[in-house]
Every structure is written in C-alpha cells, then in structure tokens.
Amino acid sequence: MIKTNMLFFAKLSVYLLLFTSYFLPHNIHAQSFTMEQVGKFSFPSELISSPAGEKIAWAMNEQGKRNVYFSEGPDFEPKKLTGFNEDDGQEISSLQFTPDGNWLIFVRGGDHGGGNSSSTVNAQNLPKLPKVEIWKINLADGKVETIAEADDPFTGFPHKVGYLKGGQIWVADLESSSEPTQLFEAKGNVNYAQYSPDGTKLAFVSNRGSHSLTGIYQDNQTPIQWVSPSFHRDVLPQWSPDGKKLAFIRLQGGKGAAFDLLKPRHIPWEIWIADVETGNAEKLWKAPQTLRGSYPYPFFSFSADGNLVFQSYEDGWQHLYTLEVATGKTTLLTPGDYMVEQIKINPDRTKLIFSVNAGSDPEDLDRRHIGSIDIPSSKLTWETSGQGIEAYPVWIGNEGKMAYFSASSKRPHLIAVKDGAKIKLLQESIIPDDFPQASLVVPKQVKFTAPDGTLVYGQLFEKEAGPAKKPGVVFAHGGPQRQMLLGWSYMDYYSNTYALNQYLAELGFVVLSVNYRLGIGYGYEFHRPANGYYQGAVEYQDIKSAGEFLASMPQVDGDKIGIYGGSYGGYLTALALARDSGLFKVGVDIHGVHDLDGRYELPETYEVASDLDSAKKIAWESSPMADLNTWSSPVLFIHADDDRNVAVSQTADLIRRFEELGKSYQSILIPGDTHHWMKWSNMIRVNQATADFLKKHLLD
Numbered sequence: 001m002i003k004t005n006m007l008f009f010a011k012l013s014v015y016l017l018l019f020t021s022y023f024l025p026h027n028i029h030a031q032s033f034t035m036e037q038v039g040k041f042s043f044p045s046e047l048i049s050s051p052a053g054e055k056i057a058w059a060m061n062e063q064g065k066r067n068v069y070f071s072e073g074p075d076f077e078p079k080k081l082t083g084f085n086e087d088d089g090q091e092i093s094s095l096q097f098t099p100d101g102n103w104l105i106f107v108r109g110g111d112h113g114g115g116n117s118s119s120t121v122n123a124q125n126l127p128k129l130p131k132v133e134i135w136k137i138n139l140a141d142g143k144v145e146t147i148a149e150a151d152d153p154f155t156g157f158p159h160k161v162g163y164l165k166g167g168q169i170w171v172a173d174l175e176s177s178s179e180p181t182q183l184f185e186a187k188g189n190v191n192y193a194q195y196s197p198d199g200t201k202l203a204f205v206s207n208r209g210s211h212s213l214t215g216i217y218q219d220n221q222t223p224i225q226w227v228s229p230s231f232h233r234d235v236l237p238q239w240s241p242d243g244k245k246l247a248f249i250r251l252q253g254g255k256g257a258a259f260d261l262l263k264p265r266h267i268p269w270e271i272w273i274a275d276v277e278t279g280n281a282e283k284l285w286k287a288p289q290t291l292r293g294s295y296p297y298p299f300f301s302f303s304a305d306g307n308l309v310f311q312s313y314e315d316g317w318q319h320l321y322t323l324e325v326a327t328g329k330t331t332l333l334t335p336g337d338y339m340v341e342q343i344k345i346n347p348d349r350t351k352l353i354f355s356v357n358a359g360s361d362p363e364d365l366d367r368r369h370i371g372s373i374d375i376p377s378s379k380l381t382w383e384t385s386g387q388g389i390e391a392y393p394v395w396i397g398n399e400g401k402m403a404y405f406s407a408s409s410k411r412p413h414l415i416a417v418k419d420g421a422k423i424k425l426l427q428e429s430i431i432p433d434d435f436p437q438a439s440l441v442v443p444k445q446v447k448f449t450a451p452d453g454t455l456v457y458g459q460l461f462e463k464e465a466g467p468a469k470k471p472g473v474v475f476a477h478g479g480p481q482r483q484m485l486l487g488w489s490y491m492d493y494y495s496n497t498y499a500l501n502q503y504l505a506e507l508g509f510v511v512l513s514v515n516y517r518l519g520i521g522y523g524y525e526f527h528r529p530a531n532g533y534y535q536g537a538v539e540y541q542d543i544k545s546a547g548e549f550l551a552s553m554p555q556v557d558g559d560k561i562g563i564y565g566g567s568y569g570g571y572l573t574a575l576a577l578a579r580d581s582g583l584f585k586v587g588v589d590i591h592g593v594h595d596l597d598g599r600y601e602l603p604e605t606y607e608v609a610s611d612l613d614s615a616k617k618i619a620w621e622s623s624p625m626a627d628l629n630t631w632s633s634p635v636l637f638i639h640a641d642d643d644r645n646v647a648v649s650q651t652a653d654l655i656r657r658f659e660e661l662g663k664s665y666q667s668i669l670i671p672g673d674t675h676h677w678m679k680w681s682n683m684i685r686v687n688q689a690t691a692d693f694l695k696k697h698l699l700d
Contacts, residue, residue: 031506033436035688038499038506039063039680040432041412043492044405046092049394051347052101055139056396056403057081058415059092059106061492062430064680066092068106068137071426073396076417078426081137082144084108089123089678090130094151099199100158103174104137107151111674113493114644118151121642123679125672134163136174147172148180156195162202169193169204169217184217186224192235196243201276203227203237203246211253214246216276227274228281234272240302241349245325246274247308250283251295258607261600261615262535264528267294271310273325284328288314292524303375304349309333311343316524320352320373333373334380339521340371346395350375353393353402355490357483357521359385363445365521366457366486370404383418390416391490407488410440412495440502443486446512448549450541454517454526458546459486461501461511462555471560471698472550473504474576474584475513476543478567480533483521484513493676497566500687507695509562512550516542516572534596535615537622540579543572547583559585560698564690566590567646567675574624574635574654581633586697588636588690591646591675594654596623628657636693637667638686645675666693 040063047058054073059066064087070079081104084090094107109132110118120129134147147153152164159174167189172180186206193204202217212233216225227237233251240246250270259265266289274281287293296318298311308323315332318339322331334340338358345352352373359369359382368391370383383402384390393404396417406416406425412435415426431437443459450456462470477484477494489495501511515521517529517539531538543563551558563584565573570592576584596619600612609615620626639651651667658665668689670682677683 032439033434033503033506035500035503035691036684037432037434037436038440038503039496039684039687040435041488041495041499042414042427042430043495044413044415045492046095046106047392047394047403047405047415048095048097049396049403050097050101051099052097054397054401055097055101056394056415056417057095057097057104059095060427060430061680063087064089066090068092068095068104069427070104070137070139071415071417073401076424076426078415081142087680088130089121089673091121091678094134094153096153096155098155098159098161098174102139103159104139105147105153105155105161105174106135106137107153108133108135110151111644111676111678113676114674116644119644121672121674121678123642123673123682134161136161138174147174150180154193154195156202157197157199160195160199162193162195164190164193167191169202184220184224186215188213192237194237194239196239197241198243201243203239205235205237210255214248214274216246216279225279227279228272236300238300238302238308240306241304242306244276245302245306246276247284247300247302248272248274248281249295249298249300258603258605258609260611261609262611262618264291264530266291269295271300271308271323273308284308284325285323285330287312290314291528292316299343301345302349303345305376309345309352309375311340313524318520320354322375322378331378333378334371337523338365341520342392344394346398348398350398351395351400353383353395355391355393355404358382361387363387363486366445366459366483366515368485368490370402372402387486389413389485389487389490405490407490409442409487410437412488413490436506439506441505443501443513445486446549448545450545452538452541454529454542456517456542456545457515457522459484459513461505461509461513463505463508466508468555469557470508470510470555471562471694472510472512472547472553472556472558473694473698474543474546474550474561474563475501475511476516476563476565476569476572476576477513477519478565478569480516480518480539480568481520481527483515483519493566496677496683496687500690503687503691504694507691508699509694510550510553510556512546514542514546516546518568534599534619534622536618537575540572540575543576544580544583547576547580551583562586562588562694562698564588564590564694565592567592570646571624575627577633577635578624578627578631581631584633586634586694588638588693589651590638590686590690591640591643591648592624592650593646594623594650595625596620597625625654625657628661628663631663634693634697635665636689637665638670638689639668640670640673640675640677640682642672643675 043061067082093112150163162171169183188206188208214227214234214237232253237248271285293314320333342355355368389407391405405413407413417424570589573589577587641648
C-alpha cells in the first residue's frame, strides 16, 4: 500500500511538472526581478567642482529621496550633507560652490526640466503647498539653512549669492545674518546675471520685449552702464579673466516679415566684445549664413589668454571652436563626425572637458565618453574609452583631476573620480542589495533604413532563451532632442525608461529603442530634418520602419508588436496607433501630444505668411487626431495633471474624441505630479502599468 501511494505521488509530481511547463506562461519561470527592484537605480545629478581646492558635490536620487553629497581630495570619500529622507517629489537643482569654496547653495523644489519651473510641485497632494527655496550649506560646520523662497541663484566672490525674483535681482551675504535685499530696480525682466571675477560688478541681461540689453551694475551711486545698447537681443554676457572685457552674443530683435512657415530659415548670431570701462563694443565674428550656422544656444566662455571658446553646428556637428580676439580668426578644436556636449572649463581657464559620442569602437556613436582639450596647445585627449557611459564631467582643481557620471549597460550611474590612470568609483554601497544588476541584458546596436533612405539606429533589448517567437515592443523616446544609448542614460527620465526596457526584456519581450530623426548624435541633417513634427512628421517613417524591422526578426512574432513612449514619444505612439494599427497591435501613450492644429495661431494682422493655410493643414495632418478613424488598437493613456511640458488637456481632449467615437481605451490620471514623475512611487506605478498593459495584450 505504501509503495502504491509513493508511485501515485511520483506520477502526480510528474503530471504537475508537465502541466506547469506546458500550460503556464513561460515568463513566470523566466522572471527573476520586479519593476520595483530594477527601478531602484541610483541617479546622480548637479555634479560640480569648487573653484578653490579639490572639492566636488552632487545630488543623488535614491528612490525619490534626494540629497546633497560632498567629497574632497585626496581620498574623495563621500559625505551626505542633507537629510531629506522622504519620497516627496522635491528636486534639488542649481547646486553651486561659492568662489572661495567654503559654501554650497542649491534650490529645493520646482521642476526645472519643464516650463514654469519655479512653480511649486505638490506630488504628495499636501493640504499646504511645498515651497521652492534657495538653501545654503556651510562646509566648515555642515549647517544647512534656507536663504529665501526664490529660485535662479548665482554666486560671486568670495561668498556672495544673488538670485532672480520677480524679474529683478536680489542679493545676500552668506556669512551675514541679514535678510536678502533687492540690488537695484530696472525696467524689463532680468533673466541672466553673472558677477565679475572679483565680485565688484554684475553683468546682467534685461529683457525689454522687442529687444534685450546687457547692463553692468557697480554700486548704488553709479548709474547702470548699458553695453552697446541696440534694437537687438543680447544674451550670455561673459567676463574676461581680468574683468576688463565683456563678451556677449547678439541675436536679431523686433519682429520680422511674414516669411513662409514651411521653409527652414537661418537664425543669425554674432559674437561681440566690449570694453567694460567705456561700454564700447565691436563685432568679432558672425556665424555662417547657412542652416547649419544657425544659433545653437552654445557653450561660450573666455579662456585664460583672453580669447574666446564657443560651440557651433556650422560644420554639421556640434563642435568647439576658439576665437582670437585680436584677429577674429576661428579654429576648430574637435574635428570629426561626433557631437560635443556638457562642456566645462577649469578654474584657470586653460583646459576644457566634455562628453562625446566618439571612440575607437563604431558602437561608441551610441555611447558617451570624456574628452579634454589643452587650450594653449589645442591638444585633444580622449580621457575614457570602452563600453561604459561617461557624462557630465568637471575638472577638480588645476592638476588634471576630473569627476564624471559613470555607468555601464548593467550598473546605473555613480560618480567617478579620475586622477591620471587611477579611477575611483564613489558610492557603490548605495546600490540596493536587491537591485538586479547581474540579471540585466546588454543592449545591442541595430541599424535599419527608412523608406526615404535615412539610416536609423536603435538598441535591442532581448533576454536569451525563451520561446522561439517572442512579442516585440518599440520604444519611442521623448524630447525629441535626445539620444538613447547602449547603457544607462545620463538623464533621469531615460534612466527610468532604460529600467523599464530591461524589465520588459525580462518579461520576455524583444524591445527596440529607436533613435529617430529630430534626435541628437548623428549630425545636423538628422537632428534638423525638413518636414519634421508639425510640418509633416517625417520622423514617423523611422518609427514605422522600426516596427517592421522588429516584426521581421526571426525570433519575433510579427503579429505581436506593441509600442510605448512618453512626451514626444507619446505623440509618436499615438501616431503609430492611429495610422498603423495593423502593425502596432497595442500601445501605451504617456503624456503625449495629440493635436498640432494650434501650432499656428491665426494672426490679427493683414500681413500673413503666404503658406499659412498649407502649414495649418499639414500641422493637422501631422496630428494623431487626424487619423482617429483608423485607430483600432487597444491603448492606455497616462498623464499627470501638473505637467509643465505637455498640457494634460492634450490627453483629456483625445479621450473625449475617443468617447465621442465610441472607441474603447484605458487611462490613468495622476494628480499633483509633473512630466518627470517627481515622486518615485508614481514612476514605479506608471512603469508597472505600462508593462502590465503590454503583457496583457501581447504575452498573456
């Protein structure tokens, strides 16, 4: 009897094993981590170095708890300076050392990645609104205090702090207990200010509506000096190292003729230099009158020799140039087919450091490494290489030490300090024990061609093994001026989507992240194509081609292709579902743009662009709204209602159209949060809902 029972249970065990293997979803066995676990990635921001000594500071986001950390040579051991230990949605921005290196200031609150950035964020939906405040940290005793309810701070020698409030400048002395005071009164709105090297003068920009002026404030008895005032827009004034010269960029002012809206036009810009004592200025350089030579919102600074360094797109890539003040001659510092970004100059203004998508490996086009230039010799050095992602570098002192963000395809970003060949990675201990670093996949670079012949790059996320045919998901990033990488992104929003792509691969999807046109990293023509966005949505070719490329892969089930994206990626997701529901069987549209009809306001004047009617028609036809009749795929809409980048009305209006047409949909509205999921728990909720919706329609 006992033997019979044992045989029965043995057979039952085999039956249950077979039942589990053949009848339960394959991904139940394969999944080794949760969305919450992979969402615990570390993310630094605001990395800065002191003008004096070997000191660095940064903010670190640990599951929504954002704090300031400090480190000093020679050992560079991290020290936590603040105690904000709640997932409360309050970001840290504008972190700065004072010129003497003895104080740190920062802003807590707001959402500085969107419009109305100084407006308070109440992601916790508290009865009393949080404040946006400037804080100070005394590095001598570690004391942390608020300075004022304000934003946009800047520092001056030795320990001055100024800030913008109500379009005017306010100042405080960090070593004084006196209240901040308004520095002066001036017509217009001040939107930029910078102290002279010795702290005795202040250069600022006053926006007067049709034009903007550069002014210099000295003291309460001396009239404000307007530098070469004109009917143009002067921006980004920069002090020479000796404080005797002021360089600035001059743009067109006023309002131009009603040129054709659909024809790209050159945006002219010039570099001027002024004598501070007299206020007289002269034009040094004028940008080439080409589309590539248009104003790029550049890096712009004096170097130690009294010449200038600036960034331009004029040769088709975002590069650095020197400008000799005496001759007006420019010299290209960073030749090659790659882009330069995140540029910093060292304290003595003899060296530049920056991030580039270049290296010895062709796949470095989809990575970031660190480069540097010795300005006197123009010598270019590649400081990092390999398969990692390095970004946002800063110099430490004047001896060649540097710090930067460092990540790989599996490890999220931490701060690294480099001294010669020696590299020290800081804060590895803060990565949670259950963060699934070892289980993450290494994305692969893929390329495919759009119908018009444009070469498009992407990253493929796929877990080994599993069924012979897997469902596929296309991910469309936002921006659109972004580039997704072969590793953790240096932007918090896209570290989030990178984590989600890893989770989708873990569930059993093949995920294709697409770097479509309008994105950076592949040259001017790719970044600024004709007929993009509301002028024809040419970039949608790249999204559709990505779906077709994914569907054609031998390991992908071509009848199970989904798509998701946020912001501009939400727009492209909606466009894909509206135009090509036959290809994209399901989608998640996260705070997307849906109606482009209002891109051109009807002018009140007699003079209008000759192609206004055509432009408005094309804008409408570039909108998902125009193709709702052919939208049959299931969709999940997600939007927060304090979004400062894409109005929540974009989703509310589309949902109303769905209801009027009797179309089904699912939706999630998140009250109080913004475009960037300031509250970590909201980010995890959105990611989980996205994955669950795709899984329901493509996996289950």
